[in-house]
Amino acid sequence: MVDGKPFLMLAGELRNSSSSSSEFLKPIWPRMAAMHLNTVLSAVQWETFEPQEGKFDFAFVDSQIQGAQTHNLRLVFLWFGSWKNGVSSYIPAWVKTNQERFPRVQDKEGKGIETLSTLSAANRDADARAFAALMRHIKEVDTYRTVVMIQVENEVGVLGDSRDRCEAANQAFAGPVPKELMDYLGSRKDSLHPLLRKAWEAAGSKTSGTWEEVFGKAPYTDELFMAWNYAGYMNRVAAAGKAEYALPMYVNTWCSMPAPDRGPGTYPSGGPEPQVQNIWKAAAPAIDIRSPDLYSPNFPVWVNWYRESYAPDDPLFIPETDGTTGAYHVFYALGQHDAMGFTPFAIDELGLTPPSPTATEPADLPIAKSYATLTQLAPVILENQGKGKMAGVVVVEGEPSQKIALGNYVLEARYPPNRMPPAPGSTPPVPVAPAHSGALFIALGPDEYLAAGSGPVEVTFAPNTPGAPIAGIVSIDEGTYVDGRWVPGRRLNGDENGQGKFLRIGGGRSRNGSIQRVKLYRYR
Numbered sequence: 001m002v003d004g005k006p007f008l009m010l011a012g013e014l015r016n017s018s019s020s021s022s023e024f025l026k027p028i029w030p031r032m033a034a035m036h037l038n039t040v041l042s043a044v045q046w047e048t049f050e051p052q053e054g055k056f057d058f059a060f061v062d063s064q065i066q067g068a069q070t071h072n073l074r075l076v077f078l079w080f081g082s083w084k085n086g087v088s089s090y091i092p093a094w095v096k097t098n099q100e101r102f103p104r105v106q107d108k109e110g111k112g113i114e115t116l117s118t119l120s121a122a123n124r125d126a127d128a129r130a131f132a133a134l135m136r137h138i139k140e141v142d143t144y145r146t147v148v149m150i151q152v153e154n155e156v157g158v159l160g161d162s163r164d165r166c167e168a169a170n171q172a173f174a175g176p177v178p179k180e181l182m183d184y185l186g187s188r189k190d191s192l193h194p195l196l197r198k199a200w201e202a203a204g205s206k207t208s209g210t211w212e213e214v215f216g217k218a219p220y221t222d223e224l225f226m227a228w229n230y231a232g233y234m235n236r237v238a239a240a241g242k243a244e245y246a247l248p249m250y251v252n253t254w255c256s257m258p259a260p261d262r263g264p265g266t267y268p269s270g271g272p273e274p275q276v277q278n279i280w281k282a283a284a285p286a287i288d289i290r291s292p293d294l295y296s297p298n299f300p301v302w303v304n305w306y307r308e309s310y311a312p313d314d315p316l317f318i319p320e321t322d323g324t325t326g327a328y329h330v331f332y333a334l335g336q337h338d339a340m341g342f343t344p345f346a347i348d349e350l351g352l353t354p355p356s357p358t359a360t361e362p363a364d365l366p367i368a369k370s371y372a373t374l375t376q377l378a379p380v381i382l383e384n385q386g387k388g389k390m391a392g393v394v395v396v397e398g399e400p401s402q403k404i405a406l407g408n409y410v411l412e413a414r415y416p417p418n419r420m421p422p423a424p425g426s427t428p429p430v431p432v433a434p435a436h437s438g439a440l441f442i443a444l445g446p447d448e449y450l451a452a453g454s455g456p457v458e459v460t461f462a463p464n465t466p467g468a469p470i471a472g473i474v475s476i477d478e479g480t481y482v483d484g485r486w487v488p489g490r491r492l493n494g495d496e497n498g499q500g501k502f503l504r505i506g507g508g509r510s511r512n513g514s515i516q517r518v519k520l521y522r523y524r
Ligand code: DGJ
Pocket: 016, 085, 154, 155, 293, 320, 345
């Protein structure tokens, strides 16, 4: 909700350090607006914000708010405090150079790594003080509520070892699992993550004991321990900020599916991974949403894996993803999972690399075209969220079609097959990666659907309720939404839809539009 109204966040995240210079940002703002973003995710780095202890630099925060506001954009600030990608690279020099006061994680060999330890009240309190100052300032200056949400830290967890082995960590690890955690887990036995339940049961379902007594001696126990400590630390930081200004706050996850060959520490151990979700929920009530950074090609599989643990408590927010594949994945995330927002990373560089002579105009980028479509559709999407009336799909060239039951029909979607194979004897085409498309569907009524996407996607329909067995197409209109009102364009009933056989979103010789409405009927 933004300004009392539902808000669909069509966002992009700037590169990590872009926001540390307002000059650097100047040409970026209009580019973001031209790409049809409504929100920019941008960092506030602790080192830039508090260069000397207790002395805050608000200028670069203010210029971001002003730059975004001038271009009618909202902001989500990323608090790069104690950690960014597991490491403490953005901490101020006065913290970095004072290891006595601000202790580090120690690894198996007793060596320090450049990561602040969660087991230090000094680390936590210094971070919380700075974060509170930031939130207080935003509340004071952001009269038009440009800043709508906050990411607390970035992709946290210990890298290089499964847990912190500094003295305080070793002591806590050898001590009892905190009673409040045991009570929390005990009261939710039916909703524990399967790995947690298995580890606990295998160790004898004890209700007290050390971490290894309760959960067994395994890297997973180290991960549970680190999750408790990261979540507890970040809860204190978030709560200190919320005490000043209670914007929604989320954390992002460097996602790694558990695999036998890759244990915690090869990915940040203790971050909000699904397998430690119960610990995060127990220890960090001040965090509103846990969310996945998703760069892997099989986007739907990863989204489903993350959602299995965190839905329905957490809405889906994609805080980072790839800018190119994002053009079609966004339709899947919004349609299939009611996502509240979507964010390609390094959006300020998209289309600029390779170097500028070949730079793509921002509005011509595929993600910009998708966002242009979704800007029109936002009111309809928001109206239908959470009602089971939407679906989304990603289709891949050469792969089988996918069936989606939605309303009174089953929709069968596929990447349109190539109907013109190369002529016999012609040079075989150089193999290229199969193309992908994405689409979302909204059941507008018993026999009517809205379809939109980054095509091409071809869809056929079959009845899903008793009655006449064949679905026919009465009409397909392409069109636009203007202020939430449907404005039809061409009526498509020839080659564009195979003479009434299918609905085709995008592409094709007839340049089918990206938004269409189809009316169906049934016959025998
Ligand atoms: C994930 C991190 O959260 C980002 O800050 C950035 O480092 C990207 N990875 C780079 O791909």
